[in-house]
Amino acid sequence: MSCQLKNDHLIVDFAEQGFYQGKRFDWSGFITGVTLRQGNHSFCVPESLVPGLGTGGAGLCNEFGIADPIGYEDAEVGELFPKLGVGLLTRVDDEAYQFHKEYPVIPFQQEVKQEGSSKLCFTVMPEECRGYAVRLEKEIRLEDNRLIVDYKLHNEGSKPISTKEYNHNFLGIDQHGIGPGYTLKFPFELVPEVDEEGSMDSLLFQGSEVNWSGAQDSWFYFRLQGEAQAYHPQGWIWELYNHESQAGVREISTYPVDSIAVWGEKHVISPEIFIKLNVAPGESYSWSRIYEFFTK
Template sequence: MAYQLKNEHLSVEIAEPGMYRGSRFDWTGFITGIILLDGNHTFCVPESLIPGQGTGGAGLCNEFGIETALGYDDIGPGGHFPKLGVGLLTRLDDRKYEFFREYPIHPFKVSVVRENEASLTFHSFPEDCNGFAASLSKRISVAGNRLEVEYHLRNTGIKELSTEEYCHNFLGIDDHFIGTDYVLRFPFELSPTADEEKTLSGLSFNRGEVRFADRPTVPFYFRLPGFDGGQYPWIWELLHEPSGAGVRELSQFPVSKAAVWGEGHVVSPEIFIKIELAPGEEKRWARSYEFFVK
């Protein structure tokens, strides 16, 4: 079963918790499909076009703690550690935590409250794990041509929560392959960095624009430094120029860092927010997306 949000501009498909069963992405509010009804433009694509490859991402799916898992280094093989939005995972061996690896899952209990045709709220209930525990709520709604995702995270444990959250936006407009027809824009001068220069092959950077010389044949990835999202009316925009269809993220919060990943069928702007919560503290933030035809 999937949930649908709809108004006169947008139709949004959201997976029921448990339809995605991986140990990486948040099970709540896993957005698998978005249609802009003006022109019936689609935006969500899978992480991989080859069944069984990748980590199961699709559309708009967020992740907590991609680099450092809460409590992972304090336990041995067979011990449990929490992955916010997912559940309690089992450490397999002495290797360091790897976000792309599959770990056994004891999923958190989740409730879904349907408010109306245009909004619903997911709530992930806390479960103590070595002093870590958190209550997570995520309200998803559509208003006009905008999609809003509102987060409320509360530290209910006795240990500090220190992590990051981002949304892995798996985007491909109308299933058009990535190439010369696309432009990815940021509202500031770009200074990209990459661990391997070859991952930037075929990409060009001019002021705030990223363009693609051809359809990429290997994955590309680069990082951008953090910035104050509140300074800009939008923080990235992806446009398919022949159709004029596009999407921009309007989120306004302090961005700890940004990155862009993609391959031949998908481009994923990733905007990170840092989370530091002492026991009893809570944090609210929101991600806002605007879908349009120029």
Template sequence: MMEDIVLRSGRLAVAVKHPSEVGGARFDRTGFVTGVTLDDAHAFCAYELPGIWDPTKGAGLCGEFDNQMKLGYDEAKPGEWFPKLGVGLLRRESEAPYQFMKAYEVRPYRIDVEQADAGSVTFAVHPDECLGYAVRYRKSLTVEHHALRVDYELVNTGARPIETNEYAHNFVCLDGKTVGPDYALAFAGERSSEFKVHVGDIRAEADRLEWGSVPERDFYARLHPGGEGAPMPSGWTLTHRPSGLRMSEACGFGVELIAVWGMAHNVSPEMFAPVRIAPGETLAWSRTYRFGD
């Protein structure tokens, strides 16, 4: 078992799983943050399963490619492999449609871990060509003062264009406080349409989402752009109003979709980044998280 990689600044301690300790066929195995602590006093992350670490499930600040736009699955025959960026090659089992939570057999990508100092780490994912798709992927995490920055760089080394997206799932809980009316989730920047609440007691206000009660089951809301080139929020701030504790994400890319999922023990604001890369081209973007009281 590999120990966690712990990044430190003057105020933050960030626990990151070694890629070999992350399993399953869904979440990006690089930069998988399971814990963030501010000033040795405040915690910001939750597990997908309340209080239980499962290497095949989500936790803290973890990401996923290809959830909305799957690469290669439809053309792979049952028994053949298809790519899952950040994870490896997955084996298609049947004629059934792709299921993002299914435990497909995985042939993991080779990943190198590079850490030059206590405040940063870089993961280098080697390409493994499949169905004409291949990507060289670097992901770097850097902590400074009360901020964590995540930088992504993808180089399309294959013969086919990459057309998909990536999002950070963000299993977030502020000091273990139960989700409910004490929380508010505000969004930065303009938006051209309103959140559509699909499940749960969520109120969509002018610039934020609020909860009318403590959730008894999953909640889910989604925001699409209102039209071609319409504005979308560029970040969010989650606040626990009684304590003043807060966490935010600022996106260094043009957001194409926002989803908010969670249960009583966590909130997951999900900002989707477009990933469109022609053969031979490079795409880079970033996310910056800030933590405060």
């Protein structure tokens, strides 16, 4: 059964139970659609437009431990390790963890509670695994044109939890392909780190903005380092705007940013803002992501 939140400004759609069964993204609060009622603008797209390709991401879905899931390094081949928000995965070989690899999974149990038309609460139950046990609470609510995701991670095990979390933000405004109609903006001077130069030929870096000289015809990926904390005086981290639709979305969260990356394809732009989590046994940690959808 799928869920939906709505108020006078936004309609937010969630994936049905079983829609996503991958080993990468948090299964709880998997947002597949956001509609801004003023102008009927849409914002969420799938990771891949070709069924069966990619890792199954869509819309606003988060991931814990893209490179460092807790317990993987000290797990023997054949032993279990926890992938937060997903379940207990089995280490299959001596190689480093890879987010796109298939690992057998025992899913965590989840509870969902809806409180009115504009608030949903998700709880991922702890499952002890070699000293690791985490209860994850996620409250998703609407306030005017803002979508707010409140996280609370409780360490109920005997070992510390040290990992990173981010939201992949699979965005494409009104289904417009990625190109000159888009501007992605950060509140600091951009100095991108690029792995493959050829993938960036259409991107134009101008001060704090990313623009496009032509239609994006392949994937791209870059990282931003050194100025991640500079957004605090402005009160927002990033903003994506489509000039044809005259609609956009910005993240106005205030958690401590660990690092920033941007991934995209012909149809999707994903600003990825990472937070580092270190939670001792018996302690809890809370943070929030706040998205503001707007028209000009």
